[in-house]
Amino acid sequence: MKQKLSVTLAGLAVGLVAVCLGVFGNPANMALCVACFIRDTAGSLGLHRAETVQYMRPEIIGIVFGAFFTGLAKKEFASKGGSSPYTRFLLGVCVMVGALVFLGCPLRMVLRIAGGDMNAVVGLLGFALGILTGIFFLNKGFSLKRSYDQPAVEGFGLPAANALLLILLVASPALLFFSANGPGSMHAPLLMSLAGGLIVGAAAQRSRLCFIGGVRDAVMFKDFHMLMPFAVVFATVLIGNLATAKFAFGFEGQPLAHTEWVWNVLGLYLVGFGSVLLGGCPLRQLVLASCGNSDAAVTVLGFFAGSAICHNFGLASSGAGTSAGGRVAFVVCMAFAFATATANTRILHKAREVLT
Amino acid sequence: MTHMELLATFYTHYGAMRFHKRCAKEGMLSKMAPVPRVLSASCGVCVRFEAACAPNAEEHEDMERCYTVAASGAYAPVEG
Numbered sequence: 001m002k003q004k005l006s007v008t009l010a011g012l013a014v015g016l017v018a019v020c021l022g023v024f025g026n027p028a029n030m031a032l033c034v035a036c037f038i039r040d041t042a043g044s045l046g047l048h049r050a051e052t053v054q055y056m057r058p059e060i061i062g063i064v065f066g067a068f069f070t071g072l073a074k075k076e077f078a079s080k081g082g083s084s085p086y087t088r089f090l091l092g093v094c095v096m097v098g099a100l101v102f103l104g105c106p107l108r109m110v111l112r113i114a115g116g117d118m119n120a121v122v123g124l125l126g127f128a129l130g131i132l133t134g135i136f137f138l139n140k141g142f143s144l145k146r147s148y149d150q151p152a153v154e155g156f157g158l159p160a161a162n163a164l165l166l167i168l169l170v171a172s173p174a175l176l177f178f179s180a181n182g183p184g185s186m187h188a189p190l191l192m193s194l195a196g197g198l199i200v201g202a203a204a205q206r207s208r209l210c211f212i213g214g215v216r217d218a219v220m221f222k223d224f225h226m227l228m229p230f231a232v233v234f235a236t237v238l239i240g241n242l243a244t245a246k247f248a249f250g251f252e253g254q255p256l257a258h259t260e261w262v263w264n265v266l267g268l269y270l271v272g273f274g275s276v277l278l279g280g281c282p283l284r285q286l287v288l289a290s291c292g293n294s295d296a297a298v299t300v301l302g303f304f305a306g307s308a309i310c311h312n313f314g315l316a317s318s319g320a321g322t323s324a325g326g327r328v329a330f331v332v333c334m335a336f337a338f339a340t341a342t343a344n345t346r347i348l349h350k351a352r353e354v355l356t
Numbered sequence: 357m358t359h360m361e362l363l364a365t366f367y368t369h370y371g372a373m374r375f376h377k378r379c380a381k382e383g384m385l386s387k388m389a390p391v392p393r394v395l396s397a398s399c400g401v402c403v404r405f406e407a408a409c410a411p412n413a414e415e416h417e418d419m420e421r422c423y424t425v426a427a428s429g430a431y432a433p434v435e436g
Binding site for chain 1: 367368369370371373374388389390392393397398399418
């Protein structure tokens with residue numbers, strides 16, 4: 001009961017933060033998106049030069065600090081890692097490619113649906129199928145092997161880097177890139193974004209909020225309580241959008257979205273599949289990394305690298321649709337995800353041993 | 357023989373699945389479930405099972421820790 005209340009309140013907190021940030025300047029249907037905001041932050045650091053998506057998003061800094069300080073206060077911060085870090089890095093790249101084909105992480109998918117964007121409803125189908133594919137491999141014995149206790153410096157690495165980003169943003173913004181137009185130029189006031197991120201980070205840490213875990217628990221254990229945040233975020237943002245006249249139902253003309261339904265399905269399929277292999281959605285990876293999990297920190301670095309690759313090589317989709325390069329990158333990433341899943345699945349190992 | 361309710365946490369999903377299958381093979385009542393929030397901030401999988409005594413975690417692949425489950429639902433770590 002307490003856990004149900006915790007995830008419900010976390011969903012409410014995330015929904016309210018999203019509504020507030022949307023009202024005060026964040027892009028429409030993109031008030032909170034881990035993938036897009038990591039992409040913007042990567043652009044701000046000059047890791048890619050797509051001029052319309054460069055902004056050091058305080059929400060990301062806030063989420064990391066929110067989860068970090070909550071983890072410390074509750075004595076749940078623990079330096080752990082060593083579970084196939086290189087594979088996790090590459091899967092992080094793949095998940096980001098999928099997210100930038102669709103244009104959003106699972107959290108933004110919910111925000112888009114709550115904004116009336118039916119392209120995201122189509123994407124939800126792919127997301128669910130991707131999770132089911134991941135669960136298939138889990139049931140066949142997929143594992144990236146266990147993690148181990150590590151020196152404290154490993155766990156503090158990502159929060160420390162996060163502190164440097166905040167110092168850069170506040171003390172020497174001239175070193176950073178900022179979009180003059182496009183979604184990167186649209187943002188809520190810095191302190192509000194930071195506070196919003198802190199709330200989301202703390203709530204996600206306490207509730208273990210995860211858009212993958214909810215579906216996994218429902219399918220594998222018939223435990224539906226982690227699906228509650230989906231519904232609460234959706235309902236909160238839907239009410240917020242209706243109240244502020246931002247709800248627009250349909251496929252065409254949706255903000256920062258395209259109508260290529262096949263690629264909306266496939267993009268989120270890769271996000272769902274890759275995230276199950278990684279053990280959590282992009283938001284969950286960020287929270288775990290903030291609480292000392294260096295495997296998740298490596299995955300977050302994979303998100304940064306993936307976003308830089310996508311924008312440096314023109315792979316990311318736009319409102320006009322997917323790019324040829326993006327479609328090729330998707331195929332490569334999908335092949336990698338399936339190869340990784342197969343190579344790390346015990347039952348298939350045994351089958352190969354029998355055949356050889 | 358009196359059986360007690362136990363809960364084992366694992367480092368990997370695979371470890372939990374393997375232990376769950378072993379319980380079934382040995383005729384023990386067992387169920388896989390998400391790890392209770394009070395036991396962990398991670399979102400892993402645990403196995404709830406009934407046995408006469410707690411297993412030694414080191415003897416099972418990827419088993420992290422074992423807990424006894426009281427009738428009130430409280431968990432107590434099994435030492436050793």
